[in-house]
Amino acid sequence: MKTLRRFVRRLTSWTRTHRDEERLRREIEEHLAFQIEDNLRAGLPPDEARRQAMLKFGGMEAMKEDYRDRRGLPALETLLQDTRYALRRLRNSPAFAVTVLLTLALGIGATTSIFTLVQAVLLKSLAVANPAELYRLGTEARCCYWPAYSQDKEFSIVSYDLYKHFRDNTQGFAELAAFQAGGALFGVRRSGAQGSAQSFPGEFVSGNYFTMFGIKAYAGRLLNPSDDRPGAPPVAVMSYRLWRERYGEDPSIVGSVFNFDQKPVIVVGIAPPAFFGDKLSAIPRDFFLPLNTEPIVEGDDDLNQPESWLDLMGRIRPGAKPGSIEAQMRVELKQWLRSHWGDMSANDRARFPEQTLFLRPGGAGISSMRDQYEHWLYILMMVSGFVLLIVCANVANLMLVRGMERRRQISLSMALGARAGRLVRQALTESILLGIGGGAAGLAIAFAGTRLILDLAFPRVPGLGGVPISASPSLPVLAFAFSVSLLTGIAFGIGPAWMTTRVDPIEALRGAGRSTARTGSLPRKTLVVLQAALCMVLLTASGLLTAALRNLENQKFGFAQDRRTIVSIDPRLAGYQLGQLTLLYNRIHDSLSSISGVSAVAVAMYSPLNGNNWGGGVWVYGHPAPGPRDDNFAFWDRVTPGFFDAVGNPILRGRGISERDTMNSQHVAVINEAFARKFFKNEDPIGRYFGRPGASPGSHDYEVVGIAQDARYLAFDFDKPIGAFFFLPAAQYDIFNNGQTEPDPGSHFLHDIVVVTAPGASLSLPQIRQALASVDPRLPIFSIESLKDQVSGQFTQQRLIARLTSFFGLLSLALASFGLYGVTAYNAGRRTTEIGVRLALGASRMQAAGLIVRGALVLVAAGLAAGLPLTLLAGRFLGSQLYGLNPYNSVVIMTAVLTLGLSAFIAALIPARRASSISPSQALRSE
């Protein structure tokens, strides 16, 4: 009776409406007292009288619940009650609670931080009005310059003339705006300010750009169509970021004059803070200028060139159908092309019938980042999903153990009349509570993790804007984290909760906790097998990515990396004209060479793996003109004399670019081996000629004077063999027979100075800066870094992915080992008696331990077997991200299997040794 009363009091103490409970308690007490009195009167002994009274009264717990259900808001109260009860139970086992919370936080944190990136890069709309009304031209993001009259697959970027044609003829758009596909780097200096110009990214946009996006100026005004007319005074809009970070929101900036590449431009307003331009990129734009200022600022009239260099985006009129606009634009494209029939080359005309275009939703902007990172993000999402699964399996395992330990308590509750449904609900409440708690902690981890990933993936250039992705959780991310927490809570809670209902009260109450030994063993084993399988997939994936990264980093680049420093400049920003450049490069060469310890200096448009390169068609003299289907593409570079020695790229035959190659001498080119193979096959290239169709009318422009060994200059296409490449002298301007002027003046503004130091010598940054300042103090220096860093900088993202996956792989290995340890320890504990008997009958301790270890290894082997097909699938999924590494690489797979096997062995050995070290008599006594 005393126990019962205490139980009743305990039950009542944590209910809300204490009074009702109290009343019920007293009534029950009275009721029992009456009954006991009657029973005593009937002649029963006191003990029996009480027992009979209790029996007659029936299940106390069930009745009380029934009673409570009839009062107030039962569902809410039960929930509160369950929650309070669960919290108290968790408080009573802090080790368990902390382990589960930490594990969950890691799993949910990893998934959430990756989802934050997925959301920002793949799902998020631009910060503009009604992004759903925006449509863009093209299905993929194209950069820079494309042919005017024929493009592969689709017309994705257009010329200014074609833009005007679309803008003036397409009725379905309320506004159709155009903006530069490639973006520009401006050397910007506030008029009257001291110091050299600083470079900031910007782009030329049509006058209706901001109207089309439907955004308002933060300060001043944005651009309007009257700014975008020939002869209009040059104006610019500044990003909020730059205004705040560099000018402290100084209101006098609006209306003041800035020099853009030495040309005065008035900043008329500040864009709103959330607006980062029309595309998500690692370095967001800081300036927006009208298209018509392009000829003034850049000096090379792209506006009236036939080349395609503009992205299009439009806001459709309410009710207009994108499908019919697309159809109309296709017709307009054909009309426009026909009206330029005379300007088109034979190849353009041949490809006329297949020219088409596509209109796509543009609310998310024109994201090259999406194209670039989509696959990576899916990989990371899968990886973190796997980690979450392993975490769930692990926590489910812990919950099952807990369920076992609580079996007696549950049996008691059930014997007292608790409903099975209620007990399941309580167990579920506990696991959902843990899930939500883990989710909250996971959010913190996710925030820190996202920040870290962003910093590592997109190292911030000082002074420029960072990638416009916020690490702080947005509403969709919060919703995601919450649903993941809830789902995991249910996922790992439902099994153990269900198992509680299968408890037979009598069995459990019989005393020995071993009676229902078999229950719960199978689910736990299944979980271990699942963990091992998932872990194997992750380990293999991380092994593959790491091996692929190592292949990338240790590949034969074909140039020397040691003792090379790359100084990045831009003469255009200092106001140099084409004719002054050769002298400038000579002076740079002389000034830097005079530093002691410097053994060679050369300047190039692009140094190896600089990240960018020019390319175009090639027409070999004596061969037929390339047709529309012919692959005649080659990349090229412009360099000063001594370049090949400076980068350590050996010349195999002939000579490199030298001092002999002047403006007036025969125009020459050095080609690489791939170029020789591609265009000359079995012929000897030395002394032969080729031209650049598109740039020149003929094929007699350059004489091949040397063949350089194949080297990796391109920072992309790493999975492909080195392609055709040629080098032109910086001093030679392409002025062709027909009197056409230099077609690519931009290629003469070289960006990279290669400085080679003698072995053992060291070069300090101030020395370099001083030497360049003595040439021209206005010359902006973007960066100074070793060629080694420039090369490894190309693999930042691959390295990050490989490291993240490895981290997740090791985490899952630790979790899986921990899970296996738990199961083995539990099984070993149950088999104590059996081991005792075996030992008593003469088995050695080794044999006894072997018994346990074998059981564990069988589980792992099953996991490996289950994981193998998954692993092969994962390898195929990784496929193109492995840069030519075989996704079924047996060494990697074997290493993963061995690592997992070894960890499993250790995880199983510890409990096995403990179990087998028991003395037989002790084991038998424990029965």
Place this chain on the structure above:
Amino acid sequence: MSEAKEKKDVLQGTLALMVLKTLDVLGPLHGYGIARRIEQISGDLLAVNQGTLYPVLLKLEQEGSIASEWGASENKRKARFYRLTQVGRRQLQTEKHDWDQTAAIIARFFAVRAEELK
């Protein structure tokens, strides 16, 4: 699960009717007294856990059919006494009527079947 619940509901409905009738006949009575009375009348035919009475009493009180207050029992114990209210009296009449009707219908069904079998 759902089947079991239905059975209970029927049982509780009947139990409520029994409680109302008991209070109608015997006047104010405490829980134990009501339980005893129901036991006496139904004999061994109805094996009800006495505990199940209390949720029913609460429900009836919430519906206003009965009222309760603390009082002293015959052997000087403090106990909660339940009495029938005006609402309860009306409810008893309606429920008795319903019950009679149901019983009559069921009886008729059985009668029809019996004739057919002959």
